[in-house]
Amino acid sequence: MARDRPLFSLFLVLNFMVTAFSTLKFSRDDFPPDFIFGSGTSAYQVEGAAFQDGRTPSIWDTFTHAGNVHGDTGDIACDEYHKYKEDVKLMVDTGLDAYRFSISWSRIIPDGRGPVNPKGLAYYNNLINELINHGIQPHVTLFHIDLPQVLEDEYGGWVSRRIVRDFTEYADVCFGEFGDRVLYWTTVNEGNVIALGGYDSGIIPPQRCSPPFGLNLCTKGNSSTEPYIVGHHILLAHASVVRLYKKKYQAKQQGFVGINVFAYWLVPLTNMTEDIVATEIAQRFFLGWFVDALVFGDYPDIVKKRAGTRIPAFTKQESKQVKGSFDFIGINHYNTLSIKNNPEKLKMDHRDFNADVGVDTIFMQGDSLPQQLPPRAWALQAVLEYFKQFYGNPPIYIHENGQQTPHNASLDDLGRVKYLQEYIGSVLDAVRNGSNARGYFTWSFLDVLELLDGFRSSYGLYYVDLDDPDLKRYPKLSAYWYSGFLKGRNITPDGAIDSKKNKIALSSDQYIQ
Template sequence: MPHCVDGRGEINPKGLEYYNNLIDELIRHGIEPHVTVYHFDLPQSLQDEYNGVLSPRFIDDYTAYAQACFESFGDRVKHWVTLNEPNVETLTGFDSGMLPPRRCSYPFGDNCTAGDSTREPYLGAHHLLLAHASAVSLYKEKYQATQGGQIGITLLGFWYEPASNSLQDAAAAMRMNDFHIGWFMHPLVYGDYPPVMRSRVGARLPGLTEEQTKKLSGSFDFIGFNHYTVVRTQADERAFDLKLRNYYADAAATIAYSLGDIGEYAPWALGKLLDHLRLTYRNPPLMIHENGLGDTSEISRKFQYDDDNRSKFLQDYLEALYQSIQRGSDARGYFVWSFLDEFEFLSGYRSRYGLCGVDMNAKERTRYMRNSAHWYSGFLNGGELRPPGSAYHDSA
């Protein structure tokens, strides 16, 4: 979305032109735009001025930015996402310091020149939540009736499972689901942070006023989730006994292992996530905004059309989604990540997620349709989830 040059003031006209053209072109081709307002893209000027999301000043600047988007594009955009993966931005930016603004503190992160891993992730998440609620309130009061759109938020939705059959690991996995999912879902549904976080984080977890609670509760028309994997979890009560604790130490949990670039292939984990949301958070309307397979095998090859592993991945996860809907989940949409190979935030061009491939070695960045693109297109046009005679049909 079009940032102002210095984070506030006059809107960048070239940004407006670009997104107006993009939205119009999508609609011209029968594609309904779903727009994310903010995705880890805070203007550097606001980071320099007041440390970005660590300051409550972020809330007003973000709301003004969202308003500019509603006013400029709301006549055509009917699905708005206020924030993408705030439960990732806060940890990677302010706990481990792995991503911008690279703030952390010893012994929880390295190569950071400033930060406090014990406190800043919670403070940043707090202001992101309040900014979300502010934008939703603005949209519902001023724009929704005339523009006819919907607004929500998108979270990363790992599913945490115990690494063993021990009661300690089972409890750690439950805590991690509360810390990972409940951190944002509990305030959005019930108006406060999860009780387990209140008790274990203590005064480092910001409080909410009565007005803030009222504004947060129900501040969505839908909730988006980006889901890829299950994460195996071990209990680590020794970490909770330390004088200094960060997010994972507060949860007294460690990630035991994960497979591949993003984690363990486990379609059933999507079903568990959706059941958890249905049973714990009043069955909110849901969108799966990202789900897909990142493949690194074709980097040494010029082209790779044969990606039946990706087709199987999508078939398995779509089947899990369908079964969850049959059990009562209010899931209303599904997006494959991604229609096209692109620069991935954490892995550059190494992981290829596209249904359509891109030859990164070609000057023209030649595009080509993989087999998964043909399968998915056929499925969307009425084909079977697992066509008779396919390699995976008998395992359905």
Template sequence: MAKVAAWLMVFLFFWEHYSSVVCLSEFTRDDFPADFVFGAGTSAFQYEGAWAEDGKSPSIWDTFTHEGWVGGRTADMASDGYHKYKGDIKLMSDTGLEAYRLSISWPRLLPNGRGAVNPKGLMYYNNVIDELIKHGIQPHVTLHHLDVPQVLQDEYGGWLSPKIIDDFKELADVCFKEFGDRVSYWTTMNEPNINSLASFDYGFFPPRRCSHPYGANCSGGNSAVEPYITVHNYILAHSAAAELYRKKYQTIQKGQIGINIYTIWFTPLTNSTEDAMATKRALDFILGWILNPILFGEYPDSMKKNAGSRLPFFSYLESQRVKGSCDFIGINYYFALYVADDPVIDKIGPRDSSSDMFAKFTAYKNVPPVSRILPPTALINDFESLWKLLNYLKKTYRNPPIFVHENGYGFGVIDTMNDVGRTYFLSGFIRSVLDSIRNGVDVRGYFIWTFVDAFELLSGYSTRFGLYHVNFEGSGHERTPKFSAYWYHNFLKNGTSIKIENNGKQWESARSE
């Protein structure tokens, strides 16, 4: 009781001193369905550290960071979650988390990419899952979050080769067999759409493949075709794992399996027909690239038309296997962009997968659009945008079950312990989820990125998304709760209401569209 009282006193102090940022719209945890889950997440590479301990082999991200591509920073220790998971799970319980999203390090569990299981890696994940269950927290497990074993990259090019499909299926089989008695929510892979662009089109993620003029400093590649090839292999690997789970494990273990995608909400820059059509193409190329095959068995027509023979095709049998191969969709959502038509993009030469959209993007209407999809330098608190996205998914994809797997605040932000801005940002998007549920969207969970500060892929340790501050400079990597941790605790455990400041028209305008 003393600890809870202390949490509450600190929260009330901050709330009193920052009460000017909130008013009007109000809701509590009880406004959500009883089976809706609130949580937070991390990923293995960004959280665990222990990059070469206990039999783990390097991933392509280990190699990439050791080569100095993230400003000389590495994730060799990251948040030191490999050694500090017990304390972190205790913090999760104290905070009130109902679920925790984690990923399996492929090179920690299968150091050779296939074959012999690493007993120390197996023990680690068993211990983490057991500790979560002990504290009443649902484990939501992602099988693959970017960290391809370097041995598979060296052997056949990783996701560029269809050989990876069988190896990924073997990873999935090990995980279903060893952990499936306690894990009910499986996500096959994280953000295959944006990873293919970042790794094989723009070339700023490993394995740094791209071609002129679409990327620079690449080790090789072809931006016109490789993004399409890798996504195709991702989708076939996902469907192979899903088919395995459904045939061999699901009846006994009674879990669910899905896939995660990176999402952006796109809005036409002007009222012109051309910008509206460009917006539809952008949605097809970013969301439909994954969701159309997974739910309907084929790529969007606009992709087939614009990419032509560069876009792989599914055989009839593959299409039937891919179609319907998920029980839910996981989405990662951070920001919205405006879209303008770009009819002259052909003039720069052979197109890549991004320029096939014939679209340009901007975060603000008064900033000229550019031809690349990149995160804006500052986050836009456009809370309606997530509502619009969720309702678009409901309408376009027949209302699939959805988990918001990532939503967080940190891009370009100089973080402080008194991160009131983060609570305002998260509050608005949580309200957007609630309004979507009330509009009939089948949203089943919401996860904050991240639970503790972690190694961020684009910025290392200079950007902090965590509810808990990690002292990366100290040998103990000490955890300290930020204001947002107290805020989330009070929302989840103490029934505190969240109040949103808006102009009184924001939510009504969203509902009326």
């Protein structure tokens, strides 16, 4: 059974993390030899070819075509569908161990279930083979928000329990077609964000919410119940897929299956007891909601108490199936939030998930963070320590971590270089302290279509010139730094600048003055 941690536990972990900090003097050789470094994208954000070779629309297509991201769409995106060989060459030049990408469900199975699209299979087979032929591990995510629109229209997608069977059948196709070469599978990306962003606030596909919650963008939904229902179905679908893999494929393919969650780090706004307690409760909701179920087989007690009948209950059989249904847990980490207790939210007659938490959240700025560590980077180490102390130190892959900047042609992203150096150093500190972290992936390899900002902002190591009909890629300073780090040199920002000046490690024809 799930259990709630001592209320001061998170604060104690935070204090530990503040006293342990990286000198930023490290190299790749300081990591375990089997530690994986990579970078990632997702299907809708990078592939393009949205209406080619049998692919049908997903809920993400519908979302962008409604004008929700400044008029930007993934119709063309970075056109990796046609340029994958060029992109794999850049990955080789950069020195990646692995590339994390997702499969478009509606490219593989255009009707959501039933007949498989041969051209969709061919694309992913070609991409996987190209990666492997160049010594790069494919790390594949089955679902990255882009549910086939036909399933959303037919029965509401993740709102319906029918999704469990359809998702399992889709996974069965992927395991059968690609599992002889793919060893690392993630079922769902950011399951907690899908449930909250898609069904409570309505800020991401499929944009379901209800008054007084959300941003008045939704035409249907129920913010009070659907986030909990969707989270429940995601966990059941994930467990079903893992059960399928272990029964039918794992003995032969020798692969690993996990799930990904978004992991804020949370800290009390003040040293007042009520804020410290509220911070731990918030962690129970934002992270424990999913991870407690995966590790202990049930939701945290405080979540069940506050959500009441609005959160589905696991049967004994479901609890048994969900508990331990992972070979690893993937985490995406970008932000630190400070937490202020707000008990007034709990007095609302009609509550959503965020009201159930009973707090106000504030994004922390760099100058308000502990000065013993580089701004924000300590928080990733704190997240890893939290998993170690409270969840039995499961294998962890940091699937996404990166810095948001405006999308422009400036390739001198020194801030991103410092960001990566600080965060990777923080991961090293966590590993040295016993964390079971197994890999780190930057987000993102290219400047891709971002979910909320479209092409206005970017996280990429490589700039994509959207005004060029060929969508030419150019390495940023961060690509030089990361390449130098992966190849055992240039671990300082100055070293990255020197590499760029001398065009070291990356193809010279990709560099612009």
